[in-house]
Amino acid sequence: MHFSRFAIALLLAGCGAATNAALPGVPSNDASAYQATGLSGALRHAAPLLYVGSVGGTIDTFTLVKGQYQKTGQLQDSNGPEGLHTDALANLYVADQGIGTEGPGVGDIAVYPKGASQPSRFIVPGYNVSDVIAVKNGAHLYASNFGPDGQFGPGSMSFYGATGDAPLRTTTIPSSFQAISLVRDSSTKDVFVSYSDNSGNGRIARFRHGRGRAHDLGVTFGTPWGIAEDRSRNLLVADGNGPIHVYSQKGKLLANITVPGTAYRMAFNADYTLLYVTNFGNFDVEIFTYPAGKMVGTIHAPEWNKSAWTDGIAVWPPPQ
Numbered sequence: 001m002h003f004s005r006f007a008i009a010l011l012l013a014g015c016g017a018a019t020n021a022a023l024p025g026v027p028s029n030d031a032s033a034y035q036a037t038g039l040s041g042a043l044r045h046a047a048p049l050l051y052v053g054s055v056g057g058t059i060d061t062f063t064l065v066k067g068q069y070q071k072t073g074q075l076q077d078s079n080g081p082e083g084l085h086t087d088a089l090a091n092l093y094v095a096d097q098g099i100g101t102e103g104p105g106v107g108d109i110a111v112y113p114k115g116a117s118q119p120s121r122f123i124v125p126g127y128n129v130s131d132v133i134a135v136k137n138g139a140h141l142y143a144s145n146f147g148p149d150g151q152f153g154p155g156s157m158s159f160y161g162a163t164g165d166a167p168l169r170t171t172t173i174p175s176s177f178q179a180i181s182l183v184r185d186s187s188t189k190d191v192f193v194s195y196s197d198n199s200g201n202g203r204i205a206r207f208r209h210g211r212g213r214a215h216d217l218g219v220t221f222g223t224p225w226g227i228a229e230d231r232s233r234n235l236l237v238a239d240g241n242g243p244i245h246v247y248s249q250k251g252k253l254l255a256n257i258t259v260p261g262t263a264y265r266m267a268f269n270a271d272y273t274l275l276y277v278t279n280f281g282n283f284d285v286e287i288f289t290y291p292a293g294k295m296v297g298t299i300h301a302p303e304w305n306k307s308a309w310t311d312g313i314a315v316w317p318p319p320q
Contacts, residue, residue: 047269047315050276050299051092052285053081056308059094060301069299075117079108083131083144083181083226083265084312090114091138092314095129097146106149109160111138123165125158131181131226131312138162142210144179144193145170155179155195157207157214173205173214181226181265184210185233185249192217192249194227194237202239204247218251225280226265230290231272231319238263244277246291257293259286265312268319278310285310 050062050069059081061073080097087093092112098105107128110119121138127145134141141160147153155176158167173179179195191207193214202224205214223240230236234254235247244257244266257263261281268275268290275288283304287297304310 045269045271045273047274047276047317049316050285051084051086051314051316052278052299052310053077053084053094053312054304054308055080055311056303058303059084059312062299071301075112077110079105082129082312084314085133086314086316086318087134087137088317089137090316091134093132093134093138093141095132095143095312097130098128098149107145109141109143123160125160125165125167127156127158127170130179133182133184135184142182142184142191143167144182144195146178146180153177155193157182157191157193159210169211171207171212171214176205180224183227183229183235185229187233190249192227192229192235194224196224202237204235204237206249217247217249219247219253221245225263228266228268228275230268236266236275238266238277240280255291255293257288260295261286264310267313267315269315270317270319272319276313276315278313280309283309285313
């Protein structure tokens with residue numbers, strides 16, 4: 001059971017050049033090509049490496065080869081991979097919500113170094129973790145939480161040091177049902193968290209300098225999913241009703257990107273000209289030019305389906 005989607009549904013109803021370096025992921029015998037249809041015009045900007053999580057219990061690695069994404073590796077993760085991120089050193093950070101038989105399970109955070117099939121750091125913090133981002137290549141971590149283990153909420157943000165399972169601090173977001181995703185502004189050090197309030201509406205919380213109490217950005221939208229930040233420091237948030245909304249950090253709606261299906265989580269390529277989006281409705285990855293919002297490609301693996309839909313997504317190298 002994917003408890004976050006299930007619980008929210010109830011509430012609503014009631015770039016860099018290619019590299020030969022080894023990266024996280026078990027080598028795969030499946031070298032099938034997954035054509036990114038129409039991508040040729042944007043090919044010089046395409047991310048050379050792509051990680052896609054699936055609720056089916058895997059994280060697939062795709063490599064761009066002659067205009068096609070080939071599945072070149074796979075990590076097994078049966079604990080519900082959600083948010084995925086990379087850093088400049090090619091570490092892969094995975095937030096696991098925790099899979100339980102009757103309700104929420106025990107969440108965790110896993111850090112995979114370059115070339116590893118097993119994590120070098122494994123954190124069991126006592127929260128169902130929805131997303132995780134690294135600061136200074138893993139010296140510190142920020143994580144958003146659906147809620148404490150065994151509970152559906154409230155949502156919160158945690159901050160971790162370089163070692164240990166226990167967060168150095170965890171701050172609950174007032175009137176939140178669950179926290180879904182987060183992004184950090186490298187200039188201001190502010191952390192923004194997408195979350196659902198107790199009525200099921202999507203909202204954004206701001207933690208100034210990544211600490212202190214949550215300040216509501218003053219925006220409301222449909223079901224909240226992933227959040228990202230563009231080069232101009234605008235915030236993109238995926239809406240479970242379909243589109244991606246673009247807001248200024250002052251809460252002004254700047255644009256909407258139409259997604260054919262249900263946008264879930266997002267990742268920018270290195271120069272912010274392409275946006276990779278996992279689609280909960282279509283069980284695939286869709287690629288959009290940015291800021292134009294034109295869809296230029298799709299990636300679909302045969303094993304992605306209604307029981308194993310696409311979830312978290314990350315690219316390498318990450319945006320700079």
